[in-house]
Amino acid sequence: MNICGCLVHVTTGAVEAARAGIEAMPGTEVHAASEDGRLVVVVEDTETTIASDQIMAMHQIPGVMSVTLNYHHFEDLSQPDACATP
Known part of the structure; x- marks a missing residue:
């Protein structure tokens, strides 16, 4: 599981359209x-896409000038939790 926090900088006239484009992508949420x-x-990540592909796709949305990764968390959900007690 990947969770990424990004800052997306959009041209002022394209904010609403870019926001709609981002929110239409699976696994994304504008906070x-x-x-x-x-x-x-x-x-x-979703079942069909990985977060890094979504981040790269955001660069192609009209009006998007930059996408900066500010936070990343990864957990391998197939591995048992090392902190869990039996």
Whole structure:
């Protein structure tokens, strides 16, 4: 499981369209937006896509100037939890 926190910078005139494009992608959620075109986006793996592919696809949305990965968390869910007690 991958969970990524990203800052997406969008041109001011394209904020709503870019937000709609991001939210239409599986595994993405826009948590905050500023008037100057900054979006806080969380991206997670889904059954059909991986987070890194979603992040790369965001670069292709019209109006998106940059996508910066600010946080990344990975867990291998196929492995038993090392902290769990039997």
